[in-house]
Amino acid sequence: MTSPRALRAVPVVTVALFLVPVVAGLAGTLLPAFGWLPAIGGRALSLAPWRRLVDYPGFGTALATTLGTGIVATVVSVMLAFGFCAVAYGTPLARRVGAWVSPVLATPHAALALGVAFLIAPSGWIARLMSPWLTGWLLPPDIATVGDPTGWPLVVCLVLKEVPYLVLMIAGALHQVPAAAHVAVARSMGYGRVEAWLKVVLPQVYPQVRLPVYAVLAFSLSVVDVALIVGPGNPPTLAVLAVRWFADADIAFYFPAAAAATLCLAVVAGAIAAWRAVEWIAAAPGVRWLERGKRAGGASAVARVCHAVTLAALGACALAQAGMLLWSIAAQWRFPAALPDAWTLATWTRHAASIAGPLAMTLTIGALATLFAVALASGCLENESRRQSRAGARSLWLLYVPLLVPQVAFLFGAQVLLVRIGGDGTLAAVLWSHLVFVLPYVFLSLADPWRALDPRYARTAASLGASPWRVFVRVKLPLLAAPLSIAAAVGFAVSVGQYLPTLFAGNGRVSTLTTDAVTLAAGADRRVIGVYAVLQALLPCIAFAAAAALPRRR
Amino acid sequence: MRPIRIWPVLARVAAVAFVLALAPGARAQSAEWSAVLAKARDQTVNWNAWAGDEKTNAFIAWTGAEVERRYGVKVNHVKLKDTSEAVTRVVAEKAAGRDTGGSVDLVWINGPNFLALSEQRLLFGPFAAKLPNYRFVDTEHIRSNVVDFTVPVEGMESPWRRAQIVLVYDAQRVPSPPRSMVALAQWAARHPGRTTHPSVRNFLGATFLKQALHELASDPAALQRPATDASFAAVAGPLWSWYDALRPSLWRRGAQFPENGPAQRQLLNDGEIDLMISFNPAEAAVAQLSGQLPQSARTVVFDGGTIGNTSFVAIPYNAANKEGAMVVADFLLEPATQARAQDVREMGNFTVLDLAKLAPAERRRFDELPRPPGLPTNAELGTSLLEPHPSWMTRIAAEWERRYTK
Numbered sequence: 001m002t003s004p005r006a007l008r009a010v011p012v013v014t015v016a017l018f019l020v021p022v023v024a025g026l027a028g029t030l031l032p033a034f035g036w037l038p039a040i041g042g043r044a045l046s047l048a049p050w051r052r053l054v055d056y057p058g059f060g061t062a063l064a065t066t067l068g069t070g071i072v073a074t075v076v077s078v079m080l081a082f083g084f085c086a087v088a089y090g091t092p093l094a095r096r097v098g099a100w101v102s103p104v105l106a107t108p109h110a111a112l113a114l115g116v117a118f119l120i121a122p123s124g125w126i127a128r129l130m131s132p133w134l135t136g137w138l139l140p141p142d143i144a145t146v147g148d149p150t151g152w153p154l155v156v157c158l159v160l161k162e163v164p165y166l167v168l169m170i171a172g173a174l175h176q177v178p179a180a181a182h183v184a185v186a187r188s189m190g191y192g193r194v195e196a197w198l199k200v201v202l203p204q205v206y207p208q209v210r211l212p213v214y215a216v217l218a219f220s221l222s223v224v225d226v227a228l229i230v231g232p233g234n235p236p237t238l239a240v241l242a243v244r245w246f247a248d249a250d251i252a253f254y255f256p257a258a259a260a261a262t263l264c265l266a267v268v269a270g271a272i273a274a275w276r277a278v279e280w281i282a283a284a285p286g287v288r289w290l291e292r293g294k295r296a297g298g299a300s301a302v303a304r305v306c307h308a309v310t311l312a313a314l315g316a317c318a319l320a321q322a323g324m325l326l327w328s329i330a331a332q333w334r335f336p337a338a339l340p341d342a343w344t345l346a347t348w349t350r351h352a353a354s355i356a357g358p359l360a361m362t363l364t365i366g367a368l369a370t371l372f373a374v375a376l377a378s379g380c381l382e383n384e385s386r387r388q389s390r391a392g393a394r395s396l397w398l399l400y401v402p403l404l405v406p407q408v409a410f411l412f413g414a415q416v417l418l419v420r421i422g423g424d425g426t427l428a429a430v431l432w433s434h435l436v437f438v439l440p441y442v443f444l445s446l447a448d449p450w451r452a453l454d455p456r457y458a459r460t461a462a463s464l465g466a467s468p469w470r471v472f473v474r475v476k477l478p479l480l481a482a483p484l485s486i487a488a489a490v491g492f493a494v495s496v497g498q499y500l501p502t503l504f505a506g507n508g509r510v511s512t513l514t515t516d517a518v519t520l521a522a523g524a525d526r527r528v529i530g531v532y533a534v535l536q537a538l539l540p541c542i543a544f545a546a547a548a549a550l551p552r553r554r
Numbered sequence: 555m556r557p558i559r560i561w562p563v564l565a566r567v568a569a570v571a572f573v574l575a576l577a578p579g580a581r582a583q584s585a586e587w588s589a590v591l592a593k594a595r596d597q598t599v600n601w602n603a604w605a606g607d608e609k610t611n612a613f614i615a616w617t618g619a620e621v622e623r624r625y626g627v628k629v630n631h632v633k634l635k636d637t638s639e640a641v642t643r644v645v646a647e648k649a650a651g652r653d654t655g656g657s658v659d660l661v662w663i664n665g666p667n668f669l670a671l672s673e674q675r676l677l678f679g680p681f682a683a684k685l686p687n688y689r690f691v692d693t694e695h696i697r698s699n700v701v702d703f704t705v706p707v708e709g710m711e712s713p714w715r716r717a718q719i720v721l722v723y724d725a726q727r728v729p730s731p732p733r734s735m736v737a738l739a740q741w742a743a744r745h746p747g748r749t750t751h752p753s754v755r756n757f758l759g760a761t762f763l764k765q766a767l768h769e770l771a772s773d774p775a776a777l778q779r780p781a782t783d784a785s786f787a788a789v790a791g792p793l794w795s796w797y798d799a800l801r802p803s804l805w806r807r808g809a810q811f812p813e814n815g816p817a818q819r820q821l822l823n824d825g826e827i828d829l830m831i832s833f834n835p836a837e838a839a840v841a842q843l844s845g846q847l848p849q850s851a852r853t854v855v856f857d858g859g860t861i862g863n864t865s866f867v868a869i870p871y872n873a874a875n876k877e878g879a880m881v882v883a884d885f886l887l888e889p890a891t892q893a894r895a896q897d898v899r900e901m902g903n904f905t906v907l908d909l910a911k912l913a914p915a916e917r918r919r920f921d922e923l924p925r926p927p928g929l930p931t932n933a934e935l936g937t938s939l940l941e942p943h944p945s946w947m948t949r950i951a952a953e954w955e956r957r958y959t960k
Binding site for chain 2: 039040056057058061121122123139140142144147148149232233234235244246247248250251331332334335350353354416419420422424425507508509511515516519520522524525526527528
């Protein structure tokens with residue numbers, strides 16, 4: 001089968017669409033980091049921005065907190081995800097794992113962080129549920145949780161959000177390896193069920209999920225919205241510091257801001273390299289551990305703990321969301337009452353008008369970005385199948401670029417370019433910035449089912465005289481309806497959650513539920529925050545439910 | 555017999571006559587203003603305004619609905635986390651050469667941000683005196699309406715609401731609140747962890763330190779001049795020794811601070827603190843009505859007076875919709891708008907108008923406003939102290955960050 005020229009152009013357009021602006025944006029950030037931004041008087045390359053960054057009183061702490069929170073969050077997430085999968089493998093729970101984790105996966109980071117912030121605050125829900133009967137607290141204790149200088153609440157939020165993502169990625173990768181057969185063989189040799197998975201399946205699955213793990217590492221080291229809500233403030237993490245300086249009234253702060261963003265990029269690159277190095281170093285002891293052949297060891301126990309913690313984490317997510325729902329319908333809810341003192345729908349009705357705008361904007365951008373992403377991804381995959389050439393590992397890396405490069409590192413440069421061409425604050429600009437992140441996820445969730453489609457269907461249709469286009473529309477699309485709708489739901493959820501891209505490309509003029517929620521998080525009425533958090537979480541869930549409700553063809 | 559002081563009487567008569575002549579403002583418009591109204595129709599004003607306060611957001615939304623109904627001007631509230639974001643935007647547009655069709659039409663501003671924009675000549679104007687309702691503004695008794703943080707306003711921004719420092723406290727837990735910054739530090743030492751201030755990066759946090767600076771400075775007059783290395787070192791010295799003593803008794807031992815005023819109010823409502831600084835004398839009353847503070851919240855003003863300032867709106871030099879922005883600025887000064895703004899059920903911000911300049915019917919709108927127990931009287935508030943020059947705030951914030959960010 002041949003493909004028409006238009007179809008062959010799709011992969012090129014797709015790559016150009018999200019890679020060119022990323023690269024241009026990176027350049028637009030790197031140059032000011034070394035003093036070059038003629039528009040505001042930076043006409044000579046210098047290290048002054050870096051000196052200014054290093055001279056910031058909290059620089060050392062900011063760097064240490066960034067590294068600490070990012071790496072701990074990733075290590076814990078990876079451990080929990082693999083531990084969970086090892087124990088859950090083959091159980092009824094594992095077969096329905098998608099249904100368990102997708103609500104958390106669909107919830108935007110900011111919404112979850114808002115819920116967690118209320119959960120763990122000294123005057124938060126956990127403390128309220130246990131006071132005063134257990135703790136004796138009539139007043140909240142003066143202990144630090146949200147905003148704690150060590151950043152542990154940031155780690156908690158990241159772990160809650162990343163474990164479901166990794167679990168789903170592992171579940172997908174399990175289809176690529178003969179896991180069931182290998183576990184059966186290992187068990188026949190006397191290995192415990194969990195031990196067998198850890199020793200036989202994990203080493204095969206890990207390389208398959210390496211990119212998602214790196215994406216989690218990159219994200220954790222450079223996250224902005226979650227860090228703004230629950231992270232430390234004085235000093236904040238590097239990425240937040242960069243955003244704070246970018247927005248400073250004193251324009252001279254552009255330069256150290258660009259330096260901080262660039263350092264963020266270097267930190268991510270260094271961390272990924274270090275992670276890779278640890279993989280290499282760990283390989284030899286890992287093999288020795290396998291060869292020792294212990295049938296039931298400490299690893300199984302650790303995995304069981306991880307499994308339990310993951311279940312508890314899912315429970316915490318549900319509790320966090322429930323807390324926000326309660327706040328949105330609370331009239332008043334004072335410490336230490338376990339439940340609101342009085343109920344009302346007034347918060348919803350009072351804010352209906354002011355939410356309508358951001359809600360409509362969220363839906364519009366989400367729908368359009370999803371539509372474009374699904375169309376482009378289908379085009380790429382259709383082109384691939386007609387040319388019978390499989391995109392290699394290298395193109396997969398390309399796809400992951402926007403997920404591996406810190407958002408702050410290229411969005412600022414991209415904003416300067418947008419302002420220059422007068423495109424900032426337009427729907428098109430925001431749409432593009434969302435597409436950069438929506439497209440990879442849509443492609444990733446669509447690629448496997450598309451490639452797994454039995455080519456004989458298409459061949460049979462073609463032999464009956466159907467044109468390639470007709471085969472595509474009448475045979476492939478209906479057969480792939482379920483994966484397409486799930487990919488669309490994933491894309492929509494990713495779009496709803498975007499904070500920094502909306503802020504930068506929209507130049508502050510485009511408000512979505514997420515940008516408004518993060519703005520409000522800085523201290524607005526918790527009842528209003530509740531309304532935003534509930535809506536934010538609800539939209540993607542509706543999308544997922546709709547995708548799941550579609551009749552499946554078998 | 556006392557001599558009759560004729561001039562004040564004449565002045566009053568003249569003022570009344572003037573007001574009566576212009577009172578039905580809509581009818582007796584100047585041709586210039588009619589032209590502004592005509593151009594403004596169908597414009598959408600991008601009003602960049604800090605969006606951390608729900609009541610203010612609702613007020614801005616109501617303003618948008620009203621000016622659309624009456625003048626065909628739409629308002630798009632560009633919600634800011636910090637006013638400096640709007641300043642950055644204008645500066646960035648200037649840098650990118652966008653001298654017309656700018657994205658910021660109107661910005662809620664004062665103090666350092668106003669200074670930054672006016673120093674770089676990035677403001678449109680003077681326009682304030684062209685607004686028909688500007689004649690009601692109290693330019694005589696409320697000095698902050700014409701001098702913004704020691705910088706003469708000169709019509710480059712138009713006032714819309716006032717602020718003055720007060721302490722809000724839970725009367726159930728604090729029977730006799732402190733009445734000075736020195737007393738506050740003593741109170742905190744006796745009640746560790748029960749008060750705080752917003753982050754010093756936030757204007758309210760910086761204002762907390764400015765109020766202390768005003769009290770502790772040996773020569774408060776120096777604060778009206780730009781700070782120099784020498785004057786800052788001399789005047790601010792006592793501030794830091796006071797703060798070093800206070801900090802360990804603050805909430806979270808002074809290692810963590812709420813991001814802004816509303817976040818701090820949430821702490822008071824959650825029972826995490828008992829006492830907080832506020833820049834809105836009506837905050838306790840407003841927040842009680844909306845269930846955001848306990849009914850026992852009360853307000854106290856310091857014996858030695860507190861710093862007050864005025865919030866303005868300004869129009870950037872490259873604004874795309876200047877006429878629409880002027881219509882909004884004028885609407886904000888309308889007596890009915892100002893009365894609504896002062897109503898604790900709406901926003902609860904004290905008016906910038908001189909009530910003596912208003913027609914009796916308009917003045918009655920203010921007299922009839924509710925006065926709940928959390929609301930201080932004008933007598934309690936007294937005459938506010940003037941804001942120091944913005945350079946003091948900048949230096950205080952920078953020095954605070956240097957000393958306490960570890």
